[in-house]
């Protein structure tokens with residue numbers, strides 16, 4: 001008789017975004033005249049840049065002829081893409097990362113969810129609170145987080161590192177030493193960034209206690225502050241303790257096209273075993289390579305034409321950030337983030353809970369956002385708006401919120 005993985009049953013019910021979707025649909029069905037604007041889910045809205053579309057068309061044409069047809073791609077990615085990433089994202093920023101330390105994948109969600117597989121069952125994970133939920137849920141599925149306390153919204157075996165306005169949304173070192181530390185900067189959901197100095201402290205700490213840092217840099221392209229590192233490998237010693245995860249979703253609009261990568265330096269090892277070889281084995285066994293067409297499209301991200309077009313596209317979303325930040329500040333809200341990340345994190349007014357504010361925003365301004373408490377207990381009393389909407393919708397949403 002087969003048995004199921006009962007760890008899945010421990011996961012608390014309704015997923016944040018399905019609840020938001022249900023509430024929005026219910027509101028719309030009872031108010032069919034309402035023009036509801038969503039600044040909720042972190043999905044992009046601008047079309048793929050022309051250079052990327054051109055590369056996609058050319059790659060599709062390649063697939064039409066036997067001489068240029070491509071079947072399975074190499075498990076770890078085409079060398080031309082890995083070399084281009086190594087040059088542009090690392091060498092040009094004085095980071096020591098080689099092409100064979102880069103693993104191409106179908107996105108940062110898969111990698112950040114799967115990476116826990118190469119670690120032992122008894123590992124203690126530390127996460128920021130609030131947090132991108134994938135880090136915790138993937139460890140719960142693997143049976144690594146203990147039991148869930150519904151009232152406290154916490155797992156017994158997870159080390160939570162609160163990130164609030166008081167600490168500038170960067171955590172302090174935890175009291176107990178973790179084995180695996182998940183950090184995401186620029187941050188989803190708080191929109192905060194981390195200075196190089198502070199990130200260096202984390203790298204030193206991880207090396208000191210023998211922990212590994214999983215550094216999710218999915219929003220790197222939004223950094224504008226020169227003090228903010230684009231990669232953890234800008235820090236000394238990161239090659240012995242840090243894995244970095246990147247995505248093409250938010251820098252190039254690949255949320256529906258799918259591509260990302262993970263960097264594992266060959267220096268990270270435990271008991272003579274390199275994490276690099278474990279991940280290569282895992283990738284080779286469970287992943288059959290990202291599509292040729294999509295990897296070709298990613299090459300266009302690094303072309304001169306592509307870079308210029310994407311700078312403009314990111315500028316478009318960053319303009320939305322400014323509209324939200326300025327408009328809400330003027331309306332008296334306490335707002336955070338929005339400078340190096342496409343997320344604005346605001347304090348709910350009048351001590352409203354995050355969900356109370358959600359309901360109020362939906363009914364009074366017909367705007368949908370994301371309740372901060374959905375990302376962890378320290379997110380209570382906060383609310384996330386994204387800059388990924390159209391400029392017109394963003395302006396209109398802010399106008400309505402300010403009038404509330």
Ligand SMILES: Cc1ncc(COP(=O)(O)O)c(C=O)c1O
Nearest residue numbers: 107108109132188218247249260
């Ligand atoms: C922090 C973070 N990591 C990873 C992802 C997922 O990226 P991808 O689309 O590459 O799977 C997201 C998406 O919202 C995210 O916010």
